[in-house]
Amino acid sequence: MVNSVLESFLGMSPLVLVAVTIVSSLFLYLLFKKDYRGYNLPGGSLGFPLIGESISFLRAQLQDRGDEWIHERVLKHGPVFKTHMMGSPTFVITGQPGNKFVFGADYDIMSAKPPKTLAIVAGEYSLSDLPKPRYLLVKQGMVSFLKAESLQHHVKHMDRLIKASLLRETKDRDVVQAVQFMKNLTFEVACCVLFGVDDEVIIKGLMSDFAVAFKAFWSIPINLPGTNYTRGLAARKRIVEKILPIIQKKKEELANGTLSPRNDVIACFLSIGGENVVPLSDLEIIDNFIFLMIASHDTAANLSSMMIWKLARDKQIYNKIREEHLSILAQRQGGDETLTWVEVNKMKYTWSVAQELMRVIPPLFGNFRTTTADTSFAGYDLPKGWQVFWVACETHMDKNFFEDPTTFDPSRFEAKKPIPPCTYIPFGAGMHQCIGNEYARVKTLTIVHHLVTRFEWSQVNPEEKIARQPLPYPSTGLPIKLTSKAAE
Numbered sequence: 001m002v003n004s005v006l007e008s009f010l011g012m013s014p015l016v017l018v019a020v021t022i023v024s025s026l027f028l029y030l031l032f033k034k035d036y037r038g039y040n041l042p043g044g045s046l047g048f049p050l051i052g053e054s055i056s057f058l059r060a061q062l063q064d065r066g067d068e069w070i071h072e073r074v075l076k077h078g079p080v081f082k083t084h085m086m087g088s089p090t091f092v093i094t095g096q097p098g099n100k101f102v103f104g105a106d107y108d109i110m111s112a113k114p115p116k117t118l119a120i121v122a123g124e125y126s127l128s129d130l131p132k133p134r135y136l137l138v139k140q141g142m143v144s145f146l147k148a149e150s151l152q153h154h155v156k157h158m159d160r161l162i163k164a165s166l167l168r169e170t171k172d173r174d175v176v177q178a179v180q181f182m183k184n185l186t187f188e189v190a191c192c193v194l195f196g197v198d199d200e201v202i203i204k205g206l207m208s209d210f211a212v213a214f215k216a217f218w219s220i221p222i223n224l225p226g227t228n229y230t231r232g233l234a235a236r237k238r239i240v241e242k243i244l245p246i247i248q249k250k251k252e253e254l255a256n257g258t259l260s261p262r263n264d265v266i267a268c269f270l271s272i273g274g275e276n277v278v279p280l281s282d283l284e285i286i287d288n289f290i291f292l293m294i295a296s297h298d299t300a301a302n303l304s305s306m307m308i309w310k311l312a313r314d315k316q317i318y319n320k321i322r323e324e325h326l327s328i329l330a331q332r333q334g335g336d337e338t339l340t341w342v343e344v345n346k347m348k349y350t351w352s353v354a355q356e357l358m359r360v361i362p363p364l365f366g367n368f369r370t371t372t373a374d375t376s377f378a379g380y381d382l383p384k385g386w387q388v389f390w391v392a393c394e395t396h397m398d399k400n401f402f403e404d405p406t407t408f409d410p411s412r413f414e415a416k417k418p419i420p421p422c423t424y425i426p427f428g429a430g431m432h433q434c435i436g437n438e439y440a441r442v443k444t445l446t447i448v449h450h451l452v453t454r455f456e457w458s459q460v461n462p463e464e465k466i467a468r469q470p471l472p473y474p475s476t477g478l479p480i481k482l483t484s485k486a487a488e
Ligand code: HEM
Pocket: 112, 127, 128, 139, 142, 146, 194, 292, 295, 296, 297, 299, 300, 303, 363, 364, 366, 367, 368, 425, 426, 427, 428, 429, 431, 432, 433, 434, 435, 436, 437, 439, 440
């Protein structure tokens, strides 16, 4: 088991890892001991130097027991504890006050600098690595495409792509590998709709490069031949080579007026300017293209895969969702067969199922920050330069915020009663809150719409377990058996 954990997250032989660990660990251990004596640190274990508790945490994640791993330590040490993961000493901060502290912290206390792995793969100019003024500018470029006012003009494009892809995938086939299909579909929709890249050969090439880069993100940053990390660096180089000519072409099209500045995210980036504003360089655009692909791909593919998983297992929910979608079709007037923004906004029950699914099984388990100054929380010292890890599971499963938390109940999101701040956090909160939630909503609802109005499905392996890889997926890729069900 330990071997398979090492191989999935490192892509390297355990023997090589042990050798590297022994050489580097003693030095780091002594350094660490020396630096932090005298600080009032919370309880917890730093585990082995360099590796820390990464293996134990990642192993729990693979078994979908990450929440138990956290909860055991919360029970032992309280809502804040120390550990060592993904190459750095780390504070895990849980609970509503902890979430408020992390999500409310500004740049002078905490940065959303990701683990070294993302910084290297996505590049030095990627959103979460930028100084605040530049961060705000680049994010503005992303938001100008992702906000509802802009996104609504892309619903029909997204709908056509999803419908065509679904018909292609299910043609003459009654079993579909749902996870791989959702990953491919999400990537294709992102290339075409988010980034305005529709050349099939380029999309295929980018897809295989990104598959390698995604693995590198959740690896331990050891630059040795054969590691996932080193393969990720090579994949980044190939991605840069493919995107540069696309940027050049879009510059020309914007200049001659054949491309609108709101056509896609790259066009939005290229249109950033004005008095005293330094336009984005090609490298800034590439790094943020990679960053956005990493931020959007697995998360959005995960939500639609998990919806398919849930609907295969719960006939009552499937029937209620199908009813909602057939009623939308029944109300449609005119001959246009593509979905509209108004129709997507009628899919309220379907979205409340997705929200409840993200409460019980959040796509993102949590995320990292780095302290940028010595600070304190709950009476403990948090020294500068440590990683901070926030997690969703502790508040999502807290009966003080969600009555009967282990029951799957979409109606809690239909109720008028507001959910207390910083307790329901599948999209985070505060300054770094997800800006792609509307895009993810529209894409997921469109996929579910075409699936439920055309098919019923069941799991080929009903006993299939959920494993975090690091996002939660059915462990054998969710093969589903489809039965055609024409819209009534
Ligand atoms: C179900 C799908 C998604 C989930 C669950 C999700 C989750 C999250 C979470 C939890 C964060 C906050 C991270 C933190 O505070 O540490 C985040 C940030 C972010 N997400 Fe998403 N996301 C999803 C889809 C997307 C999509 C589709 C896009 C883009 C099209 C996107 C773009 C971003 C960006 C750019 C940030 C960083 C914002 C910032 O740092 O200011 N996400 N996402």
